[in-house]
């Protein structure tokens with residue numbers, strides 16, 4: 518009797534030890550792409566233990582009891598990174614808005630939603646992006662009262678599925694934020710000057726800037742997003758330099774929304790970490806950006822998407838052609854570019870993740886090499902987000918953020934629009 522109970526105790530102990538040690542998964546990769554080097558290797562084995570890649574190679578032995586995932590007919594690579602998302606914004610398409618609406622109109626629409634609803638939008642959009650292959654996103658503001666920070670927490674705690682998030686919290690901007698004078702009745706109502714909060718942190722003086730940056734970081738911002746030039750009064754070089762220094766002292770990067778030539782010039786001169794949009798950047802501003810190691814997150818919409826955004830066909834066509842030209846010039850001048858979708862609208866029949874990936878079409882149309890585009894979507898983003906010591910490559914010790922496609926994106930980049938397999942931190946999301 519005693520022996521039997523000892524035996525069962527030993528068995529129990531053994532069982533608990535097995536369940537405590539992390540599950541080992543072996544992925545057989547027909548082809549494995551390293552975006553940084555642009556190399557493809559064949560017949561590789563990736564060993565994943567828990568959340569981490571343990572080993573990669575053609576001669577890696579698969580341990581007994583390991584779960585084997587056969588991707589031998591596919592091309593495997595690190596998960597994608599979107600450096601400019603607004604997952605807590607605008608689940609409802611322009612169909613729910615007046616025609617010919619603007620970003621300002623969309624923002625006014627957001628004002629009508631509670632932070633709770635914004636967080637629910639975020640859950641749906643984050644999951645959709647992950648299912649499409651984005652294992653990391655930098656969510657760059659417009660999340661109500663820190664819905665993005667709560668969403669990041671919920672994802673980190675495993676409450677809901679989603680990509681690893683870098684959050685910007687509240688966007689810091691000169692008075693009025695991104696609200697356009699055409700949006701009367703909302704934040705432009707002088708009797709209700711506070712309506713822009715919490716969506717925006719209005720900061721005009723240095724004291725206000727410093728306080729906004731510190732408060733934002735305190736409540737969960739991991740990157741500071743400023744809007745440089747959406748009003749007639751814009752942040753000047755000294756304003757931006759002050760903000761960059763304040764953010765950097767707290768080891769936080771600064772992203773600058775710039776839609777004018779003057780705004781982008783100020784931001785590039787001040788040495789921000791990234792210029793968002795930068796649609797009007799001239800060659801000399803692009804050269805300044807390169808010189809100061811500023812990354813361009815271009816967010817260049819397709820013609821169709823510009824129309825979903827509310828532009829008429831002619832305006833959309835002009836913006837699209839301008840984007841193609843700026844993408845090519847940035848490439849020629851050598852400014853580092855990272856992928857950012859900036860999607861806030863739904864498109865009928867497409868998931869949020871699919872809409873985000875459709876932005877890739879603009880960069881393909883601009884004629885950039887596939888290897889360069891894949892780096893934009895992986896390694897360049899990882900560096901900008903300061904996660905390149907654990908993400909953006911399939912390497913031992915890195916997070917097991919792994920995707921697979923039917924074709925090799927170095928041959929056919931469009932294959933990324935139909936990702937077949939997604940694993941984030943060792944958990945299979947799509948197979």
Ligand SMILES: [Zn+2]
Pocket residue numbers: 601603657859
């Ligand atoms: Zn944006």
